[in-house]
Amino acid sequence: MHDAPSVTAGDWYAPGFSIQTWLERTPWRTLRGTHFGMGGEEPHPVFWDDPLIREIYKIDVATFLTAEQISVEGISKLVSMAPDEASRLFLATQTIDEARHYEVFCRRMADVGVTPAERQAMVSRVTTRELQTFYDLIREQVDRGDLVSAMVAHNIVLEGMAYPIYRYEIKYWSKLDPGLSRMIQGAFADEVHHVGFGEAFVADAVRLSPAVRARVTKLCREASGLMNNVFDSVVRKYIGLYQTVADRHCDLMGDIQIFPGKLMADITEEEQVRTLNTEIQRELSRRLAAININID
Numbered sequence: 071m072h073d074a075p076s077v078t079a080g081d082w083y084a085p086g087f088s089i090q091t092w093l094e095r096t097p098w099r100t101l102r103g104t105h106f107g108m109g110g111e112e113p114h115p116v117f118w119d120d121p122l123i124r125e126i127y128k129i130d131v132a133t134f135l136t137a138e139q140i141s142v143e144g145i146s147k148l149v150s151m152a153p154d155e156a157s158r159l160f161l162a163t164q165t166i167d168e169a170r171h172y173e174v175f176c177r178r179m180a181d182v183g184v185t186p187a188e189r190q191a192m193v194s195r196v197t198t199r200e201l202q203t204f205y206d207l208i209r210e211q212v213d214r215g216d217l218v219s220a221m222v223a224h225n226i227v228l229e230g231m232a233y234p235i236y237r238y239e240i241k242y243w244s245k246l247d248p249g250l251s252r253m254i255q256g257a258f259a260d261e262v263h264h265v266g267f268g269e270a271f272v273a274d275a276v277r278l279s280p281a282v283r284a285r286v287t288k289l290c291r292e293a294s295g296l297m298n299n300v301f302d303s304v305v306r307k308y309i310g311l312y313q314t315v316a317d318r319h320c321d322l323m324g325d326i327q328i329f330p331g332k333l334m335a336d337i338t339e340e341e342q343v344r345t346l347n348t349e350i351q352r353e354l355s356r357r358l359a360a361i362n363i364n365i366d
Contacts, residue, residue, distance in 0.1 A: 077154070077155035077156045077159065078154040078155045078156065079154050079155065079156030079157070080153070080154060080156070080157070080271070080274055081274050082270040082271045082273065082274035083156045083270075084270065086263075086266070087156060087159075087160045087267050087270075088156075088159065088160075089159050089162075089163055092163040095259075095263065096163075096167070096260070100256055100259050100260075101256065104252070104256070106173070106174045106177040106178070106253075107170075107174035107177075107178075107252065107253035107256050107257075108174075108249040108252060108253055109249070109252060110249075111247070111248040111249035111252060112249065113246060113247040113249065114245060114246050114247070114322065116246065116319055116322060117246050117247055120315070120318070120319070122311065122314065122315055122318075123246060123315055123319075124182060125311075126308070126311050126312060126315060127182065127243075127246075127247070127250070128179065128182065128184060128192060129192070129196055129308060129311075130239065130243075131175050131178055131179055131250075132179070132189065132192040132193045132195075132196045133196050133304065134171075134175050134254075134257075135172065135175050135176065135179075135189070135193050136193055136196065136197050136201065136205070137228065137232070138168055138171045138172040138175060139172060139193070140205050140208055140209070140228070141168040141171075141172075141224060141228070141229075142165070142168045142169050142172050143209075143212075144208060144209065144212045144220060144223075144224055145161060145164050145165045145168055145224060146165045146168075147212050148161050148212065148217060148220055148221070148224075149161045149162055149165060151215060151217045151220075152217070153217070157271060160267050164260075164264050164267070167260040167263075167264070170260075171257045171260070174253055174256075174257075175253075176189065178249075178250065178253065179192075196304075198300070198303040198304060198307075199303070200296070200299040200300050200302070200303040200304075201300050201303065201304060203296060203299070204293070204296040204297065204299070204300050207223065207289075207292065207293060207296060208220075208223040208224060208227075208228060211223045211289070216285070218271075218272060218275045218276075218282055218285070218286065219285060219286065219289050221268050221271055221272055222268070222272055222286050222289055222290065222293075222361075223289065223293065224264075224268070225264050225265055225267060225268025225269075225271075225272075226265065226268050226269065226272060226290075226357050226358075226361065227290065227293045227294075227297070227354075227357075229261040229264050229265050229268070230265045230268075230353055230354070230356075230357040231297055231350055231353050231354050231357070232261065233258075233261075233262075233349075233353045234346055234349035234350050234353060235305075235346070235350075236254055236255075236257070236258040236261070237258075237349075238328065238329075238346060239251075239254050240254050240255050240258070241326055241327065241328050242312065242316075242323075242326070242328065242334075244326060245322050245323050245326060246315075246319075246322070246323070265357070269357065269360040269361055272286065272361045273360065273361045273362055276361055276362060276363065277362070283363070286361070286363055287363050287364070287365060290358060290363055290365050291365040294354060294365060297350065297354070301346075301347055301350065305343065305346060305347075306343055309339055309342055309343055310339055312342075313338075313339040313342070316334050316335075320334075320335050323335075328342070329342075329345050329349075332345070
């Protein structure tokens with residue numbers, strides 16, 4: 071009787087949130103044939119010839135690590151707050167996902183010659199004041215023991231609004247280091263699954279409680295403003311370096327369709343910033359619609 075309930079769960083529950091599904095989706099499929107998230111791909115020779123590429127690469131991976139570090143710390147604490155067996159089991163698998171992401175990015179830094187101490191120093195350097203304020207808001211929800219708000223911060227805002235960044239990064243590095251692109255793609259697949267769970271769980275909680283709806287609305291409004299600040303402090307700061315590399319190696323990267331219908335060879339730095347910001351706002355709107363929250 072495989073359709074009969076086997077664990078306690080809320081109305082949000084679907085069979086896709088089980089550990090069995092996680093096994094079939096991740097170790098048995100997404101990660102098959104990989105080692106630390108890679109499938110044996112090697113960087114293009116130009117990667118080793120151009121110091122600017124490697125510098126941007128390290129900044130990029132260090133920035134990913136800041137988010138994964140927050141996720142490992144936060145989601146692991148949420149396991150003990152879960153209200154039923156089904157959510158507890160899902161959050162346990164998400165903890166493993168986030169820890170794996172952290173590990174593979176640490177491994178990649180080591181692969182390009184960055185020691186753990188150097189990596190930690192770089193992570194600190196790329197954590198801008200605006201990014202730290204955003205992460206503090208996420209930590210605050212966990213520290214207060216507010217499971218729904220913590221789920222919104224992690225699984226709706228942090229992961230959901232990062233979709234455009236993941237898409238951009240996967241394409242940008244596809245010629246320079248296809249291994250990193252594959253690594254990011256694997257993490258992206260996990261994040262999509264986490265967002266699906268977060269949307270189902272939070273939408274149910276919001277539907278059942280006007281007080282929770284008010285709290286979530288306030289949090290989403292605050293987080294949206296902070297994300298705009300993060301975008302300005304991080305993306306705008308480094309997009310010029312990305313463009314310099316793309317211009318320098320246009321013969322290799324020019325035909326990358328960095329956005330739908332937009333080739334890297336034809337898009338300006340300003341247009342990249344504008345398009346990324348538009349896509350981030352669009353993703354936020356989609357996530358908020360999924361949990362039936364309006365912040366306008």
